[in-house]
Amino acid sequence: MKITREQLRALLSLVEVTEDTELDCGELLARLPALVERAAPAGALVDVPPEVLQHLRVCVECEEELAVLLEAWRADD
Ligand SMILES: [Zn+2]
Numbered sequence: 001m002k003i004t005r006e007q008l009r010a011l012l013s014l015v016e017v018t019e020d021t022e023l024d025c026g027e028l029l030a031r032l033p034a035l036v037e038r039a040a041p042a043g044a045l046v047d048v049p050p051e052v053l054q055h056l057r058v059c060v061e062c063e064e065e066l067a068v069l070l071e072a073w074r075a076d077d
Pocket of ligand 1: 025028059061063
């Protein structure tokens, strides 16, 4: 099952971002595998730190990397 950009945005929009912390792409990519492993069976992300959400909302490259990891994680089932 492909994750569309819209679905990913919907997932990310579930959590309000109030923090103003900035991550760079390297820091973010290092955190993605742990987040994907914790994803619920439906693929919903849980306990995503606000600074990670913030970065995913502004960085297309990392957003796409997350989509790829989620897809691979689901395909593993
Ligand atoms: Zn990035």
